[in-house]
Amino acid sequence: MNTPEVQLQKKKYGIVGNSEGLNHALDIALQVAKTDLSVLITGESGVGKEAIPRLIHDNSLRKNKKYFAVNCGSIPEGTIDSELFGHEKGAFTGAVGEREGYFGAANGGTLFLDEVGELPLSTQARLLRVLETGEYIRVGSSEVRKTDVRIVAATNVNMAQAIKDGKFREDLYYRLNTIPIKMPALRERPDDIVLLFKKFAMDTAEKYNMPEPIELSEEAKVRMKSYPWPGNVRQLKNVTEQISILSKERFITPEILEEYVPEQPISHDLIQLNASGKEQHSFENEREILYKILFDLRNDVTELKKLVHSQQTAGSSVVPATSSVPAVQMHNPTPYYGSSMAYPQEHPAASVMPPQVQVVPAAKPAHEEDEIQTPEEYVEESLSLDDWERQMIIKALEKNGGRRKGAAHDLNISERTLYRKIKEYGLEK
Incomplete structure (x- = not known):
């Protein structure tokens, strides 16, 4: 061959x-x-x-x-x-x-x-x-x-x-x-990792007129080979360039590598199933679901704000203080899944209420105002969703070192959608 x-x-x-x-x-x-x-x-x-x-x-x-x-x-x-x-x-x-x-x-x-x-x-x-x-x-x-x-x-x-x-x-x-x-993948060719590191080190030294390229100790070579390199050759090149520029030492030991190579890389394993044949509980999956729901929520919130604004203009209240409609309570950022409860159809705000909002019966009588959240209060809280979306995009980009493909994967959206969001929020660098 x-x-x-x-x-x-x-x-x-x-x-x-x-x-x-x-x-x-x-x-x-x-x-x-x-x-x-x-x-x-x-x-x-x-x-x-x-x-x-x-x-x-x-x-x-x-x-x-x-x-x-x-x-x-x-x-x-x-x-x-x-x-x-x-x-x-x-x-x-x-x-x-x-x-x-x-x-x-x-x-x-x-x-x-x-x-x-x-x-x-x-x-x-x-x-x-x-x-x-x-x-x-x-x-x-x-x-x-x-x-x-x-x-x-x-x-x-x-x-x-x-x-x-x-x-x-x-x-x-x-x-x-x-x-x-x-x-x-690079992890499937461990013997090539040291060769690639040497090439990238020499290229960097030549490009920036360095006295000599960096060199790995035998222990560092073992560490490099055992690391799975989720970003493959591109990640290895980036790490080599970082060490070449930032490290004061030219002889690289495992202790120096620890500053540049993550201890816990992204896993490439398939989703594991438990004994019952169902997917194991994963907070990573819940986070991806939350990202997706937040993106979809924006349209619902926009419609809700328009509806409330029109009701205020007309001088009427969407939900009177004496209404028997269940109170809306935002418990925490974790989405509420699987609820079969719904708003009565006679209340127009119900049809556009976002899916994350948990609907629960009012725990106290209607006259106890601290348990009732009016539509105006809800809209005020919802206005921060754009900030949520923006912050999640920033965090996803930081996690993936600015790589949009990886960030789009984490956010469970297409790269085109992410590109449009980046331009919309002025996150281009």
Whole structure:
């Protein structure tokens, strides 16, 4: 598997490592390069999937044609069709001229679709047609165009689960997955970790004119190999650069590593089931559910504020002090699940009350005002939900070192939604 040709490609593209899984992936890439078959590269975020499509293109019969790399996860859903397939003048607001699109521009060459699992379903249907017939239609046009593009796609999404959840078309998956290539995670190639560390240390020292690169002690090497590296090669590079710049010592011991390598990394284990076959209780899962509910809650709160405002303008109260409607009590930030209680339909505020609010019968008579929360008081508390949402986004970004994909995963929302929220709250750096 570790042929001279594979070694030559490693040197050419700066790929470091001698693990069997890495050599196997490179060998498949070289074999399929001379064909026009579609390739789907899978692997966790940060494993270096982007090197494979470039290698395939440069060793193909299309090497003298154009090569484009498109990150599907970074393009807003409303404009991705225009980016990929082009548009006509006036097709939508802001379309002041024609756009060729990547499929038109890459005609005869290779198009690398990174994060293909993030594509909207409507775009997936268009992509399937191009793969099967070579035909596509620009946004705002009825003219069928032809293109000859070789597709190489990559994803870190569990495609089988995405298909099961209805988020990815099964027919498109099989069309893209003609030749599968799996890039191994860094924890699956422990012997390569020290080699990569040495390379990154030398690159950093050269880039910043340091007297000498940092070096690991034997004990530190063992520590590096035993760490699972959830961020894979990208995380290892970041850690190496941090140590190179910040550490005053050039000989790195395990004690120095502890300052830069987290003690308890993110787990890659599957969800464990208990003896009854049910998922074990996880506060991590509850937090993700809370994130999702808070995002969905915003629309409900907006409608409620409009309703209360209209009632105040009309000089009427939504819930009189003598009303028999159960009191609304906010106990704690933890959402209340499984309640079958509902507000009476004659009270309009009930139909827009957020799902986290627990409805309980009033514990004291209505004349004891400290137990009754008026709609005005509820709206005042709800106004802080925007702050909650903003703070949760900030915390998720901090937890993932600014990586939006990881933050979106923790928040249980798409990366496009997170990108829109970041712009909305002015969190761009």
